[in-house]
Amino acid sequence: MPEFAPDDAVTRPIYMVDEAGLAAFLAGLPPMQAAWLLAVGFKAGLGAVVLLPDAGGAVVAAVVGNGTGSARARRQFGMAGVALAVPAGDWHFVGGLEGAALEEAALGWFLAQYRFDRYKPVARDVARLALPVGVDGARVIAMAQAEVLTRDLINTPASDMGPAEMEAAFCALATRHGATASVIVGDDLLAQNFPMIHAVGRASTRAPRLLDMQWGDAGPLLVLVGKGVCFDTGGLDIKPSSGMVLMKKDMGGAATVLGLAHMIMALGLRLRLRVLVPAVENAISGAAMRPKDILTSRKGLTVEVNNTDAEGRLVLADALAYACEGKPDLVISMATLTGAARVAVGPDLAPFFTDDDGFAVALTNGGAQSADPVWRLPLWPGYEAMIEPGIADLDNAPAGGFAGASTAALFLRRFVDTPNYVHFDIYGHQPTAAPARPQGGAGQGARAILYALPAMLGATL
Template sequence: MSPRFATTTDALPLHIVEPDGLDGWTDAQPGRAAAWVRASGFTGALGSALMIPGEDGTPVMALAGYGTAAQRARQRFPLAGAIPQLAPGTYRIGTGTLDNPETEALGWLLSAYRFDRYKTATPANRYLVAPDGVDAARIETLAEAEYLTRDLVNTPASDMGPEALELAARDLADRFCASIDVTTGDALLDHNFPLIHAVGRASAQAPRLIDMRWGDAGPKLTLVGKGVCFDTGGLNLKPGASMGLMKKDMGGAANTIGLAQSIMALGLGVQLRLLIPAVENSVSAPSFRPGDVLMSRLGKTAEINNTDAEGRLVLADALALGAEERPDLMLSMATLTGAARVAVGPDLAPFYCDDEPFVQALTEAAAGAADPVWRMPFHVPYEAMIEPDIADLDNAPSGGFAGSITAALFLRRFTEGAARYAHFDIYSWQPAAAPGRAKGGLGQGPRAILGALPKVLGL
């Protein structure tokens, strides 16, 4: 399913009405329409809608309640809340003012998302003619990337293991004429990716490093996405309740794939590199163990104090590879720690970065893209927490404090050479349905990043 705006001229006008403007709007309507609105009890509340019939009973227009400014501030896509209350059909914005037409148009497209790979359904679609003045092609590109990200995250590990994740990357490369190279299984050792190999070697599907490139001019942008297609916790096995959502542990990879698609579709003038260590953290005879000391690509050793802290290990090798080319900007995205969720909840994408221009550009872009982010600190005094007695690094410091920060500090040790580095510790999951956001897989951060790139990279 491709998210697209309607192009027909035969669309019902959808009037945007706030509570304090309802009486004025109603008084200006013909008697039949005004009487219908007054009799309906419609108040203009946020998320409400009303179909208004003509003389033959078929709808001639519709109202969407837009609530108050304070109420809209609590919704990412305020208009999208009214969509389920509308009759199936095609609409165009009539009277009234949208706070941010591009954001509301994107929310409309995202509200049509359904994950229907395993369930046959006939959705009752509500289509929208792109509002005047918005860049419809760009919004469709953003929505399409979000659909891809959600589909990848929602697909269970039975159909989205390392092999399938590789195929998704290859499909993307084929579509945009990008090059792709994949290092698989024991070849990871031959090419000096020991941590990726160690984490993934116990799985029935071989671990791999996916390396995609696109663009031959402009600043170098490297994206690194955690592709743990399922995480049992390894020998430090997760309890059942904690394992239930682990199909989404490749959410970092899904988000970077979606972001890469947007960058290529919009033709940004960058040299793009996408690195995805794709593994399953499984349990079998070759599983890596608590207490092991593992070598990394960079030559740093890591003591394994918890096999469930595997994401930072596979990212470390990929980051080290990416940093070797000295990119102008390197970003990692990962569903890395539960500590991040405790800190900011599921709605915010926490990120770590010490480059102030990027921080400012990202924060500004996030507000306009309905893609909220929150800056977290690379708190240097905590460096000692990731330095154990017998190795260079500790993959799971004891004590339980500052888990997201110590994970980010661990990753930063492998980024020397990158001019700028930022790490996103995302959740990539919508726990309950909300306007424009179906329950399930979710993109977090890509639209904010995409909005920040032109300013940061001088595009």
């Protein structure tokens, strides 16, 4: 978990310098340190770090480059590497950053120090940062903790993160924040009318379940629904081995809504929160659902299964219908749902769908403020016919390959009985290491939502 320097710590400075301000900065340094920076070729390029010695050679400060505006636009958390470049001890930022840029620098410090060491512990001393004046420290820490939780859940292999382990993590979070949690398991899903969650998970030896958390007793009701497919073989329409390599991350939607739920509860937002996670494993056995099976959903809509590998929308559909029975003010679903979304916007952006233009503006602004970029994709009504197979109400996998992310979102919308709905089709994975984002599991969209919630719920939170 993130560590920060206590208030009474003696801290060393980290000077944040952009290219335009380098000459003035050098002029204000002691001559020896200015000469040192010139000698090592420091030009304040984004992310460049140099340690500054005193006359005796001891490290007394550090300088990190903040580059140019165009460089910063191309690389978020560009200065985060300083957290790994300075020696252990306590540090503080010095420089002209303020507002969202300063918060990004502080958050990037903590995110850069993340390591998934469950299976290969590494003893290391980390540098600690004094939270900068003018930054909401509680929010920065909550966001960092949330990202650690999300990354840890996604990075854990399916052997240790099946439906039961997802339940344990879910209930632990509820206990931590004084929320209530309940679970429906196995054949009880059929008895309590969650037929599609049951159909997807029944082939596994690890029983499917629906996880339900509730927190708060006043304010608008927000329901978060996260796809918790703990491993996805593709079912009988089996994936090739290359397609299964990352399928431990197919519960990335669940992991991300748990991170978001942590932020909401840790910050004590004035709302009522409900979190629903259908936790399943899409496996293969004699009990597996088959291509061309027709399932009857909780809402009563029938669904033709034209691809057993399009299972995420099935489990989300039952959970979304259930969510709407409680008359929520806002429903948000998050899922690693389609490869089409990755093709459309790549791994860095979290695409979302909504019919509400105000929500779209709020989320876009929230993403910019929180270094969590999002991008709106269309719920184009002209594609509705693509998800209507004729033999049933809905098709879970339209043929043709066009607009796969949009048709998946349109499918989910059929199960939502409120216009106040947003769906995120996230990747949940960082394919190559980047500043503050090591390769592996990654949350997407949660911070953008956190910043957007007041505007989306029309409330002071």
